Amino acid sequence: MAKKGVTKTAKKTVKKTVKKPAKQPAKKRAVARGSKRRGPRSASERVAGLLVLLPWLMKRKRVRLAEVAKQFRMSEADLVADLQMAAVCGVPPYTPDALIDVFIDDGWVVAEIPTFFSRPLRLTSAEMYAIVAMVRAAQKLPGAPSRSVLTQAVVKLARLAPDATDAPLHIDLPDAPHLEELRTAENDLAELRIEYFNPARSEVAQRTIRVMRIFSDHGHWYVMADDDKSGAIRNFRVDRIQSLVRTGKIYHQADVASRINDDDDDHGWFGDNLELVTLRVRDDAAWIAEAYPTVSRTHNRDGSTDVSLRITSEHWLARLLLRGGRNVAVLTPEKYVTLGARTAKAVRSKYD
Numbered sequence: 001m002a003k004k005g006v007t008k009t010a011k012k013t014v015k016k017t018v019k020k021p022a023k024q025p026a027k028k029r030a031v032a033r034g035s036k037r038r039g040p041r042s043a044s045e046r047v048a049g050l051l052v053l054l055p056w057l058m059k060r061k062r063v064r065l066a067e068v069a070k071q072f073r074m075s076e077a078d079l080v081a082d083l084q085m086a087a088v089c090g091v092p093p094y095t096p097d098a099l100i101d102v103f104i105d106d107g108w109v110v111a112e113i114p115t116f117f118s119r120p121l122r123l124t125s126a127e128m129y130a131i132v133a134m135v136r137a138a139q140k141l142p143g144a145p146s147r148s149v150l151t152q153a154v155v156k157l158a159r160l161a162p163d164a165t166d167a168p169l170h171i172d173l174p175d176a177p178h179l180e181e182l183r184t185a186e187n188d189l190a191e192l193r194i195e196y197f198n199p200a201r202s203e204v205a206q207r208t209i210r211v212m213r214i215f216s217d218h219g220h221w222y223v224m225a226d227d228d229k230s231g232a233i234r235n236f237r238v239d240r241i242q243s244l245v246r247t248g249k250i251y252h253q254a255d256v257a258s259r260i261n262d263d264d265d266d267h268g269w270f271g272d273n274l275e276l277v278t279l280r281v282r283d284d285a286a287w288i289a290e291a292y293p294t295v296s297r298t299h300n301r302d303g304s305t306d307v308s309l310r311i312t313s314e315h316w317l318a319r320l321l322l323r324g325g326r327n328v329a330v331l332t333p334e335k336y337v338t339l340g341a342r343t344a345k346a347v348r349s350k351y352d
């Protein structure tokens with residue numbers, strides 16, 4: 001009997017030994033899996049983490065690196081990489097005083113409040129309206145949260161804006177000179193002769209136009225018209241029209257409208273009527289390839305880029321070459337190869 005009792009005890013001991021561990025809560029299991037995830041972290045994941053990490057550090061000023069890594073469940077290598085990324089972030093002009101002030105010193109993480117965080121934020125009425133309008137538009141997107149910290153902040157901001165009501169917003173754009181005459185000419189289908197200032201060539205030229213449409217964009221009034229000088233549809237800024245008179249001729253609207261479709265394909269940045277120039281840009285002049293519409297781009301082994309683009313005039317190209325300096329050169333056509341040097345010499349001569 002004693003032997004039997006020992007056997008039962010042994011069985012109970014075995015059962016206790018092989019007892020299955022209790023299941024972890026779902027949240028803990030997710031954290032455990034996340035800490036073992038392989039592969040690089042996404043940029044959005046790193047930025048989201050820094051948005052939580054940086055305020056925590058700035059509040060404490062100085063914390064051990066190991067303690068920060070433990071607090072945010074990160075490896076020290078990932079933490080150092082994120083802090084190095086944050087240290088080169090800031091606001092224009094990205095001078096040392098405009099960057100996030102965080103660094104690692106002998107195993108300690110040191111964070112100071114940047115100057116641009118300590119200055120009070122001053123918004124104009126236009127900026128407040130723009131922020132409120134953008135956030136409200138974003139809230140209408142599918143999946144947008146109905147309640148968030150941003151939503152609460154915008155509610156407070158809307159109260160500070162002048163006349164914060166639900167009344168529609170009216171934008172009153174002041175009329176430019178000659179605008180009323182252009183509108184009348186558009187209604188009468190009257191041909192006009194204008195004196196127009198071209199800033200690219202720094203000259204005033206006479207043009208005969210047939211008004212097709214008048215519109216505003218970015219605070220300026222424009223007239224889209226059939227232009228006799230270029231033989232194409234062009235947009236003219238109304239405030240650059242110095243004078244206008246009627247020629248006495250009446251045109252048919254249908255004839256002008258038919259020109260739009262033709263000009264869409266033939267007259268533009270990539271149209272055959274504009275001269276094609278190929279430039280080699282490098283280093284500080286690389287912005288040229290991004291700032292202007294290009295026909296083609298070819299990246300060279302030495303890091304330079306050959307850019308083909310359409311130009312409106314020799315004067316415009318000369319100004320572009322001056323801005324690019326030694327880091328831009330004309331490859332074709334041959335007549336413009338020395339244009340940059342000739343223009344620079346002409347400019348220097350005015351100061352000698």
